[in-house]
Amino acid sequence: MKITVIMYASIVLLAGNISAQAQSPHEAPLCEAAKTNRQIELVYDKDVSKGCEPRIVDVHQIAIGNNGKLYMHGWQSRGCTKGRDFEAERIFRFDKIKSVKLIEGSFGEKSQSVKAESWDGCIGSNCFIEQNICE
DSSP, rough: OOOHHHHHHHHHHHHHHHHHHHHHHTHHHHHHHTTTEEEEEEETTTTTTTTTTEEEEEEEEEEETTTOOEEEEEEESSSETTTOOOEEEEEGGGGEEEEEEEEOOOHHHHHHHHOOOOOOOOSSSSEEEEEEOOO
């Protein structure tokens, strides 16, 4: 009986760790983009229903949050954000990414500056990143 309980507990713990690491088909191309300073074309959350063009994002970092979910940090140079199209540093939740396509393009000066600073996983005093996977 004890062996069965221990085996079951081990399987549950292992499954939890696997799901945190393998929760998105977008992880590999986004890590490639982060490591090689590439831009992506990103369809995010409800962009299509809002009639938005795909976002253009310079990928800076991919990280695992304290909640076990994946996040992308980058510089958005095109796309809808709160009904406007503007350039800004952004954090994207993997569970809201609909599609990713690597594209040709180079980081602008502001984006390069933001990437060089390296994101610490905090928004103000709210720090929610457990570890960077790639940058």
